[in-house]
Amino acid sequence: MDDRPMMRALRGETLPVPPVWMMRQAGRYLPEYRAVRARARTFLDLCYTPELAAEVTLQPIRRFGFDAAILFADILLVPHALGANLVFVEGEGPRLSTVTTPDDLARLAPADAVHATLAPVYETVRQVRAALPAEVPLIGFAGAPWTVATYMIAGRGTPDQAPARLLAYRDPETFDALIERIIAATTGYLLAQVAAGAEIVKLFDSWAGALPGPLFHRYAVEPARRIAQAVRAAYPEVPVIGFPRGAGAGYASFAAAAGVQALALDTSVDAAWAAHELQPRLCVQGNLDPLLLVAGGPALDRATRATVAAFAGGPHVFNLGHGITPEADPANVERMLRAIRGAQG
């Protein structure tokens, strides 16, 4: 059995000190990340240049000794590989060609044609796995179909994902066909990441909270279940982490039905509720407010210790409730790690 702390926690073991990593740990809060970013012309170039993407993946492991690395990439690489035009506009976010009609859909590439575009990502995985200390597992990831669809339909980020919800109401056939295409492409993408060396996969459903109650099962739980099932069928030892961000009480139904081995909790989730409702069933990951890494001080110490204590009775991977922000102070990350590792040992 793989006895690295991250793998043990994801298998359901309760550990005296939780393993820890951070969403967006390879990011702009690190000066060494900004230096590498400056060597790539665009953000997409950074994602598709294995030497650079591998380097930024490894940086936070070297600096902080986290218990897991996560591939540096972007959830919009899948739509890009399906044929969408994609640019990241500095300070504004992504812009991509939209898919809102059967004709748009017909112009997309088939799901199994994504690998040519995504090959550099698999090469990044290989390089990271080769360079990473053996005791640190590598997490591969993809965006969940609903979240990816919200960008493909709107052509950009939207505050309430209204264009995607409207398409689901007005033209469910086209919407469902798009979701199916993303499910297929994402499954292939994650299987290829694992084949290249990823040892854990995570599915980011960043906008799950925008799904109306009646659509949550169909568009958040079911796609995750099918993708997780495909990964586990091929690689039974690879744990799948689900992250239906903002799902609220829906976290419980997701835990019951999605067939994932761990659930990442967003910042809003009450730890006592999650310890009672979710942890008996699976490993939970989370969920410190990333703004505490901006604020620092005793508030950070207290909240970190409280998070560790709240989840100490079951399997837990310490993480933030959302990605670390560019304004975070790396010294506060050190402080958080001291509070976690000093808290119980």
Place this chain on the structure above:
Amino acid sequence: MDDRPMMRALRGETLPVPPVWMMRQAGRYLPEYRAVRARARTFLDLCYTPELAAEVTLQPIRRFGFDAAILFADILLVPHALGANLVFVEGEGPRLSTVTTPDDLARLAPADAVHATLAPVYETVRQVRAALPAEVPLIGFAGAPWTVATYMIAGRGTPDQAPARLLAYRDPETFDALIERIIAATTGYLLAQVAAGAEIVKLFDSWAGALPGPLFHRYAVEPARRIAQAVRAAYPEVPVIGFPRGAGAGYASFAAAAGVQALALDTSVDAAWAAHELQPRLCVQGNLDPLLLVAGGPALDRATRATVAAFAGGPHVFNLGHGITPEADPANVERMLRAIRGAQG
């Protein structure tokens, strides 16, 4: 006993057909609203001109025969009355002077000084109550302290309410003092609305979902509990509706501890979960996706009937899960009403 359907549902009665109103029912989707809006120089003028504010409050009652009217006003009138500069920038939203230091706080007016500024709102309530059919109760409202504080601290709407969360971490004394000031002002404001003729009050905590788990009880539940308690102490027959939007599983702890008579459910809440976890304790209100009033068609009929059916076993007020959007078609509102009222009688 007051036997109007809205009052019966809020008292906990299960009715064969739920009473219905819509958040933001006096709004830009109505041509008659836009005509009145054009007569006021600014949005604030509209809020503070009783004849105009009363007229737009009454319009949706005349057109649709809703079971409740809701005062036309804005949640930022309380900060305005506390001394904040406030302007609504067309297409961008509110801009107000910020409160982030003890000095800023010291410059605010005392809570009991808000009534001079807010007197026109009370006059609107009187005029609406005088003009409204006796069978239609009038809902007064205010923003909840956390949500109001997010605007006062940032000086505008923010995607994730980060400035308010940061102040709560960095300077909890100032943050708590601001929350206290808003609690006191809001309590006085709602009591004055009831004295002028409001028969129900609702507290809008639009950004409750941005509260990290460990802060939810302190900054969402407790302020609501204190305000509801003050209203009920003075007016035991006035029901209080809470709306901790985005609270997820926190809806259950809010229901248990806030002492409100009804809970407004946002669009993301699963109806089966709410029927099981919340409705045995209190009346629920909601929660059709407002985008269905843009989409229309059979999707609207199906979702409306499903919402009615899901909550048919307990006290329910039919509503949207969020405010109706300017793009909604008034004909779809008629269609929704037919589906509600035809669904069970």
